[in-house]
Amino acid sequence: MASQANTIVALSTAPGFGAIAVVRLTGPISLSIISTLTNKKAFKPRLATFTKIFYKTNHLDDIIVTYFKAPESYTGEDVVEISCHGSQYIIERIIELCINEGARNAEPGEFTKRAFLNGKMDLSQAEGVADIIHTQTQAAHLASTNLLDGHTGIFIKKCQKQLIDIISLLELELDFSDQEIDFTPKSKIENQLVDLQNTLQMLIQSFNYGKLVKEGIRVPIIGPPNSGKSSLLNAFLQEERVIVSPTAGTTRDSIEESFRRGGYQFRLIDTAGLRQTTDSVEQKGIERTNKYIQQADLILFIIDPSKPVSDFQKYLPNNLDDTIIILNKIDIISESQLNNKQKYFKNFNTITISAKTHNGIHRLADKMVNHIKVKRPKNENIIITRKRHKYSLINTKQSLEHALFSIKDNQPSEIIVMDLRIALDSLSEILGKVYNDDILNNIFKNFCIGK
Numbered sequence: 120m121a122s123q124a125n126t127i128v129a130l131s132t133a134p135g136f137g138a139i140a141v142v143r144l145t146g147p148i149s150l151s152i153i154s155t156l157t158n159k160k161a162f163k164p165r166l167a168t169f170t171k172i173f174y175k176t177n178h179l180d181d182i183i184v185t186y187f188k189a190p191e192s193y194t195g196e197d198v199v200e201i202s203c204h205g206s207q208y209i210i211e212r213i214i215e216l217c218i219n220e221g222a223r224n225a226e227p228g229e230f231t232k233r234a235f236l237n238g239k240m241d242l243s244q245a246e247g248v249a250d251i252i253h254t255q256t257q258a259a260h261l262a263s264t265n266l267l268d269g270h271t272g273i274f275i276k277k278c279q280k281q282l283i284d285i286i287s288l289l290e291l292e293l294d295f296s297d298q299e300i301d302f303t304p305k306s307k308i309e310n311q312l313v314d315l316q317n318t319l320q321m322l323i324q325s326f327n328y329g330k331l332v333k334e335g336i337r338v339p340i341i342g343p344p345n346s347g348k349s350s351l352l353n354a355f356l357q358e359e360r361v362i363v364s365p366t367a368g369t370t371r372d373s374i375e376e377s378f379r380r381g382g383y384q385f386r387l388i389d390t391a392g393l394r395q396t397t398d399s400v401e402q403k404g405i406e407r408t409n410k411y412i413q414q415a416d417l418i419l420f421i422i423d424p425s426k427p428v429s430d431f432q433k434y435l436p437n438n439l440d441d442t443i444i445i446l447n448k449i450d451i452i453s454e455s456q457l458n459n460k461q462k463y464f465k466n467f468n469t470i471t472i473s474a475k476t477h478n479g480i481h482r483l484a485d486k487m488v489n490h491i492k493v494k495r496p497k498n499e500n501i502i503i504t505r506k507r508h509k510y511s512l513i514n515t516k517q518s519l520e521h522a523l524f525s526i527k528d529n530q531p532s533e534i535i536v537m538d539l540r541i542a543l544d545s546l547s548e549i550l551g552k553v554y555n556d557d558i559l560n561n562i563f564k565n566f567c568i569g570k
Contacts, residue, residue, distance in 0.1 A: 228564065
């Protein structure tokens with residue numbers, strides 16, 4: 120167990136007014152502090168105790184104290200949770216009292232950091248704690264709970280064991296190289312490393328979907344001026360979020376809003392219309408539109424079917440696999456105009472709607488959801504959502520490639536083992552078996568205080 124010399128305190132519930140707030144203590148003098156503040160000496164572990172807390176001999180509040188005795192607690196240390204009324208004054212006074220009795224203010228994520236240092240969870244599970252707090256959709260919640268429940272960690276540990284077994288075989292060969300013993304053929308070790316590489320590549324590729332789940336799907340709405348981009352954004356949001364004007368070129372800056380559908384969060388971006396212009400401000404807006412196109416996860420390309428092909432043809436995105444072509448204004452255009460454009464886009468992913476009347480908006484939303492669903496990995500329990508994990512896996516895979524090259528080049532086992540140990544260290548970084556203070560500080564600084 121990691122040695123923590125001091126006791127920390129923080130509000131663990133959201134700041135602001137509410138019916139109930141929870142102030143949390145962890146550290147060696149947590150029990151002593153609450154005993155002093157309540158004039159009560161006996162708190163049984165895991166039993167909620169109703170009592171009073173005092174400030175300068177005056178009754179401050181009626182509280183409920185729950186004591187968790189080390190090591191059977193979230194942090195692995197003595198933990199005290201004080202449930203009080205959600206008055207900002209009461210909360211501040213309780214924290215002040217705890218500090219006066221020897222505690223200090225907790226740093227962001229310090230409770231979970233202590234849980235990791237005390238072996239209550241691995242580093243990937245600690246990151247799962249942060250992720251689950253910030254989840255806004257079903258898909259993001261599933262990815263976060265899988266991380267928190269240790270599914271990722273279990274899978275990484277299996278990969279670690281495979282590496283350790285291979286390293287052990289090679290080191291055994293080194294120990295008994297002067298004796299006539301049949302060792303595992305290098306070809307078999309090579310096959311095992313290739314299989315492990317393929318497994319790691321599967322995990323690395325899952326990041327593409329995991330990033331969408333965690334950060335939301337970036338969806339720029341693009342097209343020529345007056346094609347209905349702003350009207351489409353308003354239709355998705357069911358409100359007049361953007362001013363709609365018949366004058367071309369009025370949208371010069373991007374506007375981002377989100378909506379949820381099918382367990383996903385779609386980050387819609389209303390953009391400047393694509394056309395040739397001499398207006399310098401509008402040109403900057405179009406440049407920004409092109410940047411959004413390059414960064415997009417899914418593109419909604421909307422057109423007015425009554426307009427000639429020349430108005431939009433040269434603005435079609437290069438990434439048509441991740442583009443939905445939207446034929447808008449079906450409430451006012453002629454059937455022949457619509458049929459003409461449908462024939463033109465017959466080999467594309469298209470849909471017909473009216474952004475003005477909202478006809479087809481639900482069908483479009485479902486099409487967007489289905490477009491993302493097909494990107495889901497087969498094993499949705501193991502999805503990489505963090506760049507740190509992705510880069511550790513990439514480094515591991517590169518070290519395995521070096522080891523495979525050494526095997527093919529008939530290098531001695533010492534060289535192969537060296538690469539495999541580097542691979543093992545890179546893999547162990549995900550679970551926190553190998554870490555430095557900079558990595559820990561970077562991870563936990565993004566936590567909320569009190570968690």
